[in-house]
Amino acid sequence: MNDILGEQYVFDKKGNPTAVILPIEEYERILSALEESGNFSDTELLSKSPEFLKLVRRGLDDIRSGRVRHWKEVWDEL
Template identity: 70%
Template sequence: MPHIADEQYIFDKKGSPVAVIIPIEEYKKFLSVLEEIGYQSETELLSQSPEFAKLVRSGLEDIRSGRTRHWREVWDEI
């Protein structure tokens, strides 16, 4: 397995690094971690949103009050 020291950099004409070449498996791991962080961030943002909390409370009240319908019934109307 290659180490960070094995990565290869691409430089522009001024000598500034502009890209890095890494093994595909490392890239896939990196994407997986970013995806996981993204989902966690989205969940955290929603949990802190007063609007979202209001929608959840409203939905739960609809369930308790019997103001729901089976999804098949709604689907048939579409």
């Protein structure tokens, strides 16, 4: 998993994701995009959506279980 995604997630002893590590450039890009939009309501709405949280949990479970592929591999199949 780490070969594909790099060490981007921090897990507790029980295997629950607790944090995401981003390169500073990516973090700054995200902040800049949010500041430019001036509208944080979409982000707030998504964070409260049970369906969105379900999708995030499913994605994290896929990562923990190794059900991931490098984006280049997927792109080459298209």
